[in-house]
Amino acid sequence: xxxxxxxxxxxxxxxxxxxxxxxxxxxxxxxxxxxxxxxxxxxxxxxxxxxxxxxxxxxxxxxxxxxxxxxxxxxxxxxxxxxxxxxxxxxxxxxxxxxxxxxxxxxxxxxxxxxxxxxxxxxxxxxxxxxxxxxxxxxxxxxxxxxxxxxxxxxxxxxxxxxxxxxxxxxxxxxxxxxxxxxxxxxxxxxxxxxxxxxxxxxxxxxxxxxxxxxxxxxxxxxxxxxx
Amino acid sequence: xxxxxxxxxxxxxxxxxxxxxxxxxxxxxxxxxxxxxxxxxxxxxxxxxxxxxxxxxxxxxxxxxxxxxxxxxxxxxxxxxxxxxxxxxxxxxxxxxxxxxxxxxxxxxxxxxxxxxxxxxxxxxxxxxxxxxxxxxxxxxxxxxxxxxxxxxxxxxxxxxxxxxxxxxxxxxxxxxxxxxxxxxxxxxxxxxxxxxxxxxxxxxxxxxxxxxxxxxxxxxxxxxxxxxxxxxxxxxxxxxxxxxxxxxxxxxxxxxxxxxxxxxxxxxxxxxxxxxxxxxxxxxxxxxxxxxxxxxxxxxxxxxxxxxxxxxxxxxxxxxxxxxxxxxxxxxxxxxxxxxxxxxxxxxxxxxxxxxxxxxxxxxxxxxxxxxxxxxxxxxxxxxxxxxxxxxxxxxxxxxxxxxxxxxxxxxxxxxxxxxxxxxxxxxxxxxxxxxxxxxxxxxxxxxxxxxxxxxxxxxxxxxxxx
Numbered sequence: 001x002x003x004x005x006x007x008x009x010x011x012x013x014x015x016x017x018x019x020x021x022x023x024x025x026x027x028x029x030x031x032x033x034x035x036x037x038x039x040x041x042x043x044x045x046x047x048x049x050x051x052x053x054x055x056x057x058x059x060x061x062x063x064x065x066x067x068x069x070x071x072x073x074x075x076x077x078x079x080x081x082x083x084x085x086x087x088x089x090x091x092x093x094x095x096x097x098x099x100x101x102x103x104x105x106x107x108x109x110x111x112x113x114x115x116x117x118x119x120x121x122x123x124x125x126x127x128x129x130x131x132x133x134x135x136x137x138x139x140x141x142x143x144x145x146x147x148x149x150x151x152x153x154x155x156x157x158x159x160x161x162x163x164x165x166x167x168x169x170x171x172x173x174x175x176x177x178x179x180x181x182x183x184x185x186x187x188x189x190x191x192x193x194x195x196x197x198x199x200x201x202x203x204x205x206x207x208x209x210x211x212x213x214x215x216x217x218x219x220x221x222x223x224x225x226x227x228x
Numbered sequence: 229x230x231x232x233x234x235x236x237x238x239x240x241x242x243x244x245x246x247x248x249x250x251x252x253x254x255x256x257x258x259x260x261x262x263x264x265x266x267x268x269x270x271x272x273x274x275x276x277x278x279x280x281x282x283x284x285x286x287x288x289x290x291x292x293x294x295x296x297x298x299x300x301x302x303x304x305x306x307x308x309x310x311x312x313x314x315x316x317x318x319x320x321x322x323x324x325x326x327x328x329x330x331x332x333x334x335x336x337x338x339x340x341x342x343x344x345x346x347x348x349x350x351x352x353x354x355x356x357x358x359x360x361x362x363x364x365x366x367x368x369x370x371x372x373x374x375x376x377x378x379x380x381x382x383x384x385x386x387x388x389x390x391x392x393x394x395x396x397x398x399x400x401x402x403x404x405x406x407x408x409x410x411x412x413x414x415x416x417x418x419x420x421x422x423x424x425x426x427x428x429x430x431x432x433x434x435x436x437x438x439x440x441x442x443x444x445x446x447x448x449x450x451x452x453x454x455x456x457x458x459x460x461x462x463x464x465x466x467x468x469x470x471x472x473x474x475x476x477x478x479x480x481x482x483x484x485x486x487x488x489x490x491x492x493x494x495x496x497x498x499x500x501x502x503x504x505x506x507x508x509x510x511x512x513x514x515x516x517x518x519x520x521x522x523x524x525x526x527x528x529x530x531x532x533x534x535x536x537x538x539x540x541x542x543x544x545x546x547x548x549x550x551x552x553x554x555x556x557x558x559x560x561x562x563x564x565x566x567x568x569x570x571x572x573x574x575x576x577x578x579x580x581x582x583x584x585x586x587x588x589x590x591x592x593x594x595x596x597x598x599x600x601x602x603x604x605x606x607x608x609x610x611x612x613x614x615x616x617x618x619x620x621x622x623x624x625x626x627x628x629x630x631x632x633x634x635x636x637x638x639x640x641x642x643x644x645x646x647x648x649x650x651x652x653x654x655x656x657x658x659x660x661x662x663x664x665x666x667x668x669x670x671x672x673x674x675x676x677x678x679x680x681x682x683x684x685x686x687x688x689x690x691x692x693x694x695x696x
Binding site for chain 1: 479494
């Protein structure tokens with residue numbers, strides 16, 4: 001993907017750009033709203049990450065102007081405010097998304113991919129898999145090495161979310177949102193418990209080195225084919 | 229319907245009391261004045277009747293002296309004819325009770341004898357049921373052996389009094405109505421300003437801090453009240469705005485550095501530039517950043533909820549789905565701990581509230597309950613309804629909360645002896661209570677040897693989102 005990052009904070013911009021490049025994307029970064037608007041209008045990016053507090057022109061007015069001039073590039077806002085501005089809500093209705101700082105980079109990546117998928121109208125897969133793990137989203141069935149797994153609905157949703165982001169780290173908070181529809185991380189280890197239960201169901205009869213779900217300390221979980 | 233005040237409230241309404249007082253005062257004054265007038269007129273009219281009777285009797289006596297009994301008879305007949313036999317009669321009676329002379333008595337069938345005390349005259353009112361009338365009767369001595377009895381029907385007089393009375397009642401009635409209306413208008417005008425202040429104060433208390441009272445020309449006292457009230461509201465709004473700004477800037481100024489720290493540490497982990505040990509350390513940094521941010525957010529949430537400046541996103545929610553959702557969220561954890569977690573979602577009560585905040589408050593309660601309940605215990609989450617309230621109850625079979633700790637458990641950062649070794653920041657219950665309050669509800673606790681029970685009560689209706 002060809003991405004534009006409009007962020008005035010050099011450090012934040014640096015790790016966002018680095019992370020996106022690492023994930024295999026082409027990334028341009030600008031540090032102020034006017035330049036950002038010019039580039040957004042002139043070039044055809046697949047998506048843009050726009051900070052709200054920017055010098056010369058703030059992120060909201062930048063995007064509003066870009067939309068008036070007909071740009072349809074999907075946008076993710078970075079907001080340092082806890083409460084959502086009504087203007088963001090308005091733009092969100094148009095398909096744009098937002099993240100509140102501090103955000104998990106993995107979350108930013110996942111949202112960008114979802115936005116672009118939606119914008120290009122790519123249909124979501126109905127069958128997911130990793131190694132000998134197979135998941136049929138229509139029949140609501142999952143199996144590993146031909147052995148059917150008996151999963152509760154939330155476990156199914158959890159596995160689906162991890163599989164959709166195969167190879168990417170998925171944060172705890174995004175699991176809370178996507179799987180349980182809660183937007184905060186409880187004090188106790190609700191997510192950890194659920195992941196470890198799912199993990200043991202997947203591992204039943206499998207070898208340790210065939211572990212699919214890995215914990216990334218402090219950041220989240222990643223589902224990936226076992227490294228041979 | 230809530231806008232119809234109940235009887236007890238009505239009795240306490242100043243406007244109603246003023247109205248009634250006014251009507252009563254008008255009524256009393258009119259009734260007193262009217263009664264006095266009625267009596268004076270009545271007495272005066274009866275006096276005129278009496279004078280007429282006495283004059284007539286004097287005339288008869290004079291004629292008797294001049295012309296004897298024959299003259300008297302002629303005079304009697306003339307008088308009776310002139311006045312009408314049904315309204316007037318005359319008799320001459322001796323002391324033995326024999327009637328010597330009389331006018332036409334066909335309309336006066338049940339006349340009694342009324343001998344006057346000797347040498348005096350006597351005026352009495354008689355009720356003559358057979359004749360069907362009341363009469364004023366004069367008995368006057370003619371000589372030692374005879375007296376004259378003259379009577380006049382009181383029907384004209386009584387009719388006149390009746391007319392006065394009737395009109396008096398009409399006047400009294402209209403006075404009551406006029407007095408009541410006048411009182412109502414006066415009281416309403418006087419109270420309109422007070423009511424306006426009450427309405428505004430209620431809206432301000434509900435979080436509409438920009439609300440002001442707009443009343444003009446309702447009297448000096450009310451205007452002074454309005455001015456003082458609006459000044460107070462200005463002050464409150466200024467403080468609230470400042471608090472929001474401070475909160476927003478705290479949030480903003482802390483967010484940027486935290487975003488940098490977290491982002492750098494996360495990048496270090498994700499890009500596998502570190503040894504396993506290094507990645508573990510960087511992961512810890514990310515976790516601590518998240519914990520710190522959550523702590524800041526929670527503190528700001530509590531402060532804003534308690535100050536009533538929280539921006540709630542109100543929508544219609546099902547209590548049952550709040551309950552089943554939270555039970556599902558914690559079911560794995562409960563099973564792991566060997567605790568029976570049970571949902572009683574109730575009959576599908578609908579309530580209006582901020583879904584995210586209520587979810588969080590309830591999750592904090594269930595989280596706590598599971599934390600403090602030993603293996604083999606039970607936690608029950610139930611929703612039900614009493615009156616206008618939706619209650620969500622989280623009950624556990626844990627050891628209960630020591631009585632000395634109960635008054636403090638909703639305080640920020642309070643941690644009881646039993647919880648010091650458990651994870652958590654000591655804000656869970658404070659937040660749950662703040663959320664309940666910002667929804668116009670409450671969070672109560674009951675605790676004993678058989679466990680603790682937290683009850684979140686939320687009003688079902690009348691919750692309007694406060695102005696931002």
